[in-house]
Amino acid sequence: MATCDECGEYENLPYQCRRCGRTFCSEHRLPENHDCPGLNEWDDPEGVFSSGGPSTSGRSTQAREATSSQARSLWRRYFQGNATYVFLGLMWVTFALQVLVGTFVSQALSRDIFVLTISNPEYVWTWFTSVFAHGGFTHIAVNSIGLYFFGPPVERRLGSKRYAGLFLISGALAGLAQIGISIGMGATVGGVVGASGALLAIMGVLTVLNPGLRVYLYFFIPMPLWVLTFGFAAYSVLVGAGQVGGGGNVAHWAHLAGLAIGLAYGQYIKGDTRAPEQLQFGGRGGGGGGRGRF
Template sequence: MRRRLLESPTLTLLGVFVVVFAVQSLLGVVAGPLASRSLFALSTPVAVEPWTVITSVYAHGGISHLAANAVALVLVGFPLERETTPVRFHAFFLLTGALAGLAEVWFAAVVGSMLPGIVAQVNVLGASGAIFALFGYLLTSNRLTDRVVGDFEVSSRAQLALFAVVAAAITVATASQQVALVAHFTGLLLGLLAGRLHVLRRRSNHPAPGVA
């Protein structure tokens, strides 16, 4: 049991969250908020500070933000990590979190350039995009979903449209002030699609039994 906890990618991520937040806080005191933001917050143009594509996934805007994401990660992380490997879990978390953050800042840049009064440059911090992806994966990778979808002949386009509607509905239902809605939607949609494809499923090293 103790070994399993030590190898848990969920607990590892929680530790990374805490360490990164401590570094953020220390840097904010020593060098000021601007220096901390330039190292951790993702914004456009991305090419100016490309490392923030990664660091923004593990950083948080405050202790309440960190606590909320930590609780959400525990709820979805422990059930999912039993179905995959730590390497796949961490790779999926980082990739979906990075894509969700990029979607948020690029969407704001495009819309803000076309519509007056809309902020064209936003700063993104936090793991919620990746956590929404984990949640979406759990929704579509379970046996019940496989059985329900398997009973109906649904095209790939129809499934994509359905998942987009579900992701939009859940995103709106969980919306609040200062929340990266586009990042949440993107992460959730990626998770729903990945769960349907079972991309995190462990590969069996044992050959299938033969039929006599």
């Protein structure tokens, strides 16, 4: 706790300038906002900090730019290694918006925003919003549990950018596959929501990288990952193959499409990355070595 050396304001969490060593409030913490003597030592070929000193408006503009740059940097640093948790948060925010729009505005608008439908597949935004939208609390809870356990080890091996691309692209293509096959089987109404296709793509990658990884079905039945993955695929084929739309209220064809994408991508990157050895609780900064269960 200290007072700002520039304006005298009391600050609970003061900032110390690394160049001049003085303490400042959040408004004056940047060197250009307190006329830091250290500015004279900067390599400034463009003359931003000339000997005559920048104008007040110039300093304000630079401060805003610096703050914006810091915000972007903080976001990148958080997203790097935490994309799974960003996607989990977006899923629940989207689900809440679905409920709010459907309850207080109209179900038709909610459907147009969040559901990839047979009647309007040209609504391109729904290719992606439908990945984060869900059909009910149980639906999103199950997908969240699966993503929480299977997502982080795949993200650690792929890197956050490639992992994010896998999640978004496989989720969108899985939904489009469900719609396309449904139309081909004669369906005229219907839609798809949920991150299941993206989750199955993640499981497909993990299955290729480490098929013997031990997981727990329903939290207590142990089995190697390949048994769970291909058992689920067999179930989807048997249940969904003969039903228009892919099996009642379950998008089995989306599951199969997502799994196929994941298996193919896993084979593509298999030689470039080390196989995850276990599923860990928590993100990169915590967790320990507990084994995940699904």
